[in-house]
Amino acid sequence: MEPMVEAIVEEARIRADSSAAWGQKTFQTLYLGGGTPSLLEGRQLKTLVDGVLDALNVGSSALQEVTLEANPEDIVPEKVGAWLEAGITRLSIGVQSFHNDTLHWMNRAHDGEQAKNGIRLAHEMGIRHITMDLIYGVPTDRLWEEDMAQALDLPIEHLSAYSLTVEPNTVLGTRVSKGHATKPCDERTVLEYQALCERMLTLGWDHYETSNWASPLPTGGHHHAMHNSAYWAGLPYLGLGPGAHGHHDEIRYANVSNNPRYLQALGKGLLLQEEEVLTPRDRYNESLMTGLRTARGIHPESLRTNWGKSPAEVDGMAWKKALEQGALIPSEEGRYRIPEPLWITGDQVSASLFWLDENATSCP
Amino acid sequence: MKNIRNFCIIAHIDHGKSTLADRLLQTTGTISDRELQEQTLDDMDLERERGITIKSHAIQMDYKGEDGQEYIFNLIDTPGHVDFSYEVSRSIAACEGALLIVDATQGIEAQTISNLYLALEHDLEIVPVLNKMDLDSADPEVVGEQIVDLIGCKMDDILPASGKTGMGVEAILEAIVDRVPAPKGDPEAPLQAMVFDSVFNSFRGIIAYYRILNGSLQKGDRVKFMATGKEYGADEIGVLGMDLTPKTNLSAGDVGYIISGIKNAKEVKVGDTLTLQANPCQDAVQGFEDVKPMVFAGIYPVDTEDYEELRASMEKLQLNDASLVFEPESSAALGFGFRCGFLGMLHMEIIQERLEREFNMTVITTVPNVGYKAYTKKGEFMEIMNPSDLPEANHLDYVEEPFIKAQIITKSEYVGPVMSLCIEKRGNLTNQVYLTSDRVELTFSMPLGEIVFDFYDKLKTISRGYASFDYFPDGYKQSHLVKLDIMLNGDQVDALSALIHRDHAFTLGKKICLKLKQLIPRQQFLIALQAAIGAKIIARETISAVRKDVTAKCYGGDITRKRKLLEKQKKGKKRMRQIGTVEVPQSAFLAVLKLD
Numbered sequence: 001m002e003p004m005v006e007a008i009v010e011e012a013r014i015r016a017d018s019s020a021a022w023g024q025k026t027f028q029t030l031y032l033g034g035g036t037p038s039l040l041e042g043r044q045l046k047t048l049v050d051g052v053l054d055a056l057n058v059g060s061s062a063l064q065e066v067t068l069e070a071n072p073e074d075i076v077p078e079k080v081g082a083w084l085e086a087g088i089t090r091l092s093i094g095v096q097s098f099h100n101d102t103l104h105w106m107n108r109a110h111d112g113e114q115a116k117n118g119i120r121l122a123h124e125m126g127i128r129h130i131t132m133d134l135i136y137g138v139p140t141d142r143l144w145e146e147d148m149a150q151a152l153d154l155p156i157e158h159l160s161a162y163s164l165t166v167e168p169n170t171v172l173g174t175r176v177s178k179g180h181a182t183k184p185c186d187e188r189t190v191l192e193y194q195a196l197c198e199r200m201l202t203l204g205w206d207h208y209e210t211s212n213w214a215s216p217l218p219t220g221g222h223h224h225a226m227h228n229s230a231y232w233a234g235l236p237y238l239g240l241g242p243g244a245h246g247h248h249d250e251i252r253y254a255n256v257s258n259n260p261r262y263l264q265a266l267g268k269g270l271l272l273q274e275e276e277v278l279t280p281r282d283r284y285n286e287s288l289m290t291g292l293r294t295a296r297g298i299h300p301e302s303l304r305t306n307w308g309k310s311p312a313e314v315d316g317m318a319w320k321k322a323l324e325q326g327a328l329i330p331s332e333e334g335r336y337r338i339p340e341p342l343w344i345t346g347d348q349v350s351a352s353l354f355w356l357d358e359n360a361t362s363c364p
Numbered sequence: 365m366k367n368i369r370n371f372c373i374i375a376h377i378d379h380g381k382s383t384l385a386d387r388l389l390q391t392t393g394t395i396s397d398r399e400l401q402e403q404t405l406d407d408m409d410l411e412r413e414r415g416i417t418i419k420s421h422a423i424q425m426d427y428k429g430e431d432g433q434e435y436i437f438n439l440i441d442t443p444g445h446v447d448f449s450y451e452v453s454r455s456i457a458a459c460e461g462a463l464l465i466v467d468a469t470q471g472i473e474a475q476t477i478s479n480l481y482l483a484l485e486h487d488l489e490i491v492p493v494l495n496k497m498d499l500d501s502a503d504p505e506v507v508g509e510q511i512v513d514l515i516g517c518k519m520d521d522i523l524p525a526s527g528k529t530g531m532g533v534e535a536i537l538e539a540i541v542d543r544v545p546a547p548k549g550d551p552e553a554p555l556q557a558m559v560f561d562s563v564f565n566s567f568r569g570i571i572a573y574y575r576i577l578n579g580s581l582q583k584g585d586r587v588k589f590m591a592t593g594k595e596y597g598a599d600e601i602g603v604l605g606m607d608l609t610p611k612t613n614l615s616a617g618d619v620g621y622i623i624s625g626i627k628n629a630k631e632v633k634v635g636d637t638l639t640l641q642a643n644p645c646q647d648a649v650q651g652f653e654d655v656k657p658m659v660f661a662g663i664y665p666v667d668t669e670d671y672e673e674l675r676a677s678m679e680k681l682q683l684n685d686a687s688l689v690f691e692p693e694s695s696a697a698l699g700f701g702f703r704c705g706f707l708g709m710l711h712m713e714i715i716q717e718r719l720e721r722e723f724n725m726t727v728i729t730t731v732p733n734v735g736y737k738a739y740t741k742k743g744e745f746m747e748i749m750n751p752s753d754l755p756e757a758n759h760l761d762y763v764e765e766p767f768i769k770a771q772i773i774t775k776s777e778y779v780g781p782v783m784s785l786c787i788e789k790r791g792n793l794t795n796q797v798y799l800t801s802d803r804v805e806l807t808f809s810m811p812l813g814e815i816v817f818d819f820y821d822k823l824k825t826i827s828r829g830y831a832s833f834d835y836f837p838d839g840y841k842q843s844h845l846v847k848l849d850i851m852l853n854g855d856q857v858d859a860l861s862a863l864i865h866r867d868h869a870f871t872l873g874k875k876i877c878l879k880l881k882q883l884i885p886r887q888q889f890l891i892a893l894q895a896a897i898g899a900k901i902i903a904r905e906t907i908s909a910v911r912k913d914v915t916a917k918c919y920g921g922d923i924t925r926k927r928k929l930l931e932k933q934k935k936g937k938k939r940m941r942q943i944g945t946v947e948v949p950q951s952a953f954l955a956v957l958k959l960d
Binding site: 034137161231232237245247289293346347350 | 924
């Protein structure tokens with residue numbers, strides 16, 4: 001672990017030094033995740049956070065949200081203490097389910113009790129902001145109602161729920177393709193999603209993005225995830241570590257995801273990355289795609305100001321059709337959104353409004 | 365005239381015709397090594413990609429013979445596909461000799477034989493060449509014997525060659541001098557020239573290629589095309605080098621071009637006779653035919669608003685491809701479009717591809733069909749170019765469909781599978797000849813409509829590529845045909861209707877429904893697919909609705925991948941045609957062609 005921590009800090013230093021884009025930015029949030037950073041020893045985590053913030057010249061008090069992704073089995077008093085010391089203010093916990101057979105089916109190392117105890121412990125020790133992940137549409141005999149009830153009984157202020165997807169070249173994908181596991185069924189997936197939407201609505205939670213709910217703040221408003229909201233708003237983000245993506249202006253980069261190659265390159269002070277230059281059309285499509293996943297929706301006029309075209313100009317027929325079918329509805333301040341019941345089939349709405357390259361030759 | 369040699373090349377696809385032709389051009393210095401692009405003669409992109417010659421071309425070479433004399437060679441390249449057999453016959457008629465190129469590793473194929481017969485009919489001197497002799501698998505004894513059997517030459521007459529290494533090229537050039545007769549003809553007689561090809565040039569209009577049989581032609585002459593009766597001024601005449609080379613005078617024996625301000629390919633017909641207005645020849649050159657389309661299909665714009673643009677594109681396409689015919693038609697499912705006639709399936713594919721590449725049109729091609737003859741109980745006769753036009757069953761007396769004589773040459777081990785395929789396709793074996801101990805020529809009488817439906821691919825598969833195929837029209841015969849209709853959510857889709865044999869209707873109906881189920885993507889609602897004959901439903905399938913399509917996570921690392929995914933999704937959709945509420949991809953319209 002030590003060399004990886006050093007390499008990530010080194011990467012932060014290189015990016016901050018070599019690019020004006022990052023030197024002048026004010027960082028507001030830090031997210032440690034996309035992997036299992038909770039595996040790190042407390043000391044290593046602190047080295048990582050301090051090192052990165054130092055490299056970027058950010059004072060730890062300047063950050064409004066510092067999230068750590070954690071596995072339930074890693075939440076033990078010593079670690080939580082170290083996390084607090086390292087400045088972690090928010091935990092994102094990959095619970096998935098409290099049903100042990102289901103967890104076993106998904107190859108998870110924890111059990112339901114461990115998850116509950118872990119969340120309570122972290123909260124008691126002072127990590128106030130806790131979000132957890134649940135997975136719906138799983139073809140096991142667990143009761144979704146029970147998973148939802150147990151989740152909401154815990155001191156969490158935010159919930160992400162994802163549908164089970166079978167990806168090729170994963171343990172599950174191989175088992176499904178060989179017929180050793182059942183494929184998730186669409187009907188069940190949709191019913192469970194709808195059940196969650198209804199339940200959260202009655203509790204006053206804000207379903208602010210396709211897969212995300214935020215609990216109400218006593219002062220009004222909701223506990224939205226700041227860091228993730230930035231992705232959907234198209235704000236710049238600096239990604240560090242193997243496989244991490246970053247984005248500023250018209251540039252998006254992706255680090256090499258192979259750990260040894262990443263380490264080797266950073267050992268020589270080099271970045272091994274793929275860089276993509278986004279065209280206004282790409283950025284229009286991304287704004288549209290991420291925007292339509294949120295309750296805020298999209299603002300046609302801003303799309304036009306920022307990227308040159310409004311959806312009606314990009315594809316008038318598709319725009320009209322989406323409005324006529326009610327797949328898009330007007331919302332505040334000239335914005336448009338997909339109504340919540342249709343979010344589950346939102347991809348086809350987004351795709352229909354995409355701006356394609358008119359000059360590209362069509363392939364037969 | 366005695367130093368002119370006009371010849372063509374007869375070869376099967378892949379037997380190395382173009383490579384060997386390029387060697388001739390290179391050795392005679394017609395093109396430099398640097399200019400030598402692979403397959404120089406096939407200058408349309410599509411031709412080079414598919415490795416076939418769609419149109420015929422001609423090129424002149426200067427050759428200094430071993431006897432010290434200067435010769436002019438005119439190589440007339442012929443199309444290599446059965447769809448274009450009329451053009452082949454005209455090219456052959458313009459020559460005195462033919463190089464018969466046979467792949468020494470493969471042996472003679474059906475296409476070669478039918479073109480060879482054409483050449484023999486026109487009394488061409490055949491110069492046999494065994495190509496690809498550089499390969500270890502070359503079998504000159506066996507393949508040589510096939511050639512001897514076929515044309516009655518001596519084993520010694522066959523020239524070994526390799527287009528790849530250049531071996532034997534000199535000997536071929538000398539054989540052309542020695543064996544191919546010089547053209548005969550009277551330069552003093554009235555002009556009689558045969559048009560064997562024409563090309564369209566966007567700046568200069570139609571350029572017609574011809575062979576002068578008798579008489580001579582001067583720049584500026586008033587010329588007349590005998591079949592069309594049209595007259596023009598010969599603005600420019602010349603010979604065909606690597607580029608057009610203008611001349612002031614051409615005479616009997618020459619192969620040349622004429623530019624006379626013609627804008628439309630329809631005005632220049634292959635096989636027509638070119639003569640002088642002032643001093644016309646008595647007789648037209650024999651063999652002129654108006655080429656008739658064999659296969660018909662509807663072409664519709666994917667976006668109904670593009671109809672006028674499609675019309676303009678088709679008209680432009682017709683300017684350089686006179687064999688394309690079309691007339692407006694409308695379909696309940698697809699709106700306004702065109703019913704098009706093609707020479708064959710390859711021709712249809714080429715037109716569709718050219719519309720997309722050269723005119724940037726996205727089109728839907730409907731199920732192709734052959735032309736039928738329908739007779740009603742009242743004794744009326746109708747030509748049916750679209751299955752939807754077939755009279756109702758209660759008025760219909762009988763239907764006739766076009767038959768063909770199909771020639772298939774294969775290895776003897778594949779005779780069994782080839783026979784079963786042809787019989788399954790309603791063929792009757794009429795002749796079987798062993799060309800050698802392991803090569804058989806099978807002749808079938810078959811309905812042309814069955815060839816349209818996936819015959820060629822299947823033949824290739826069952827014979828592992830060791831079967832070649834050629835066909836000739838063989839009149840019309842009465843058949844028990846029924847109209848199979850397809851319904852999407854209860855609405856009949858006229859563009860998916862097909863005429864098929866009664867005995868195959870049930871199996872085909874089932875297969876088509878299953879295939880459509882695979883090809884039509886799931887949509888927001890359930891789709892019922894049905895196949896019907898008249899009011900009777902013979903097969904049904906359902907496509908379940910999409911209940912969920914959204915990917916759950918979309919954070920920093922997911923955005924690029926997801927954007928590309930949705931972009932692809934929309935691109936796919938743009939190629940689909942909306943019928944009622946259902947979006948149908950192009951592949952579904954051709955589903956009936958690709959049933960297993």
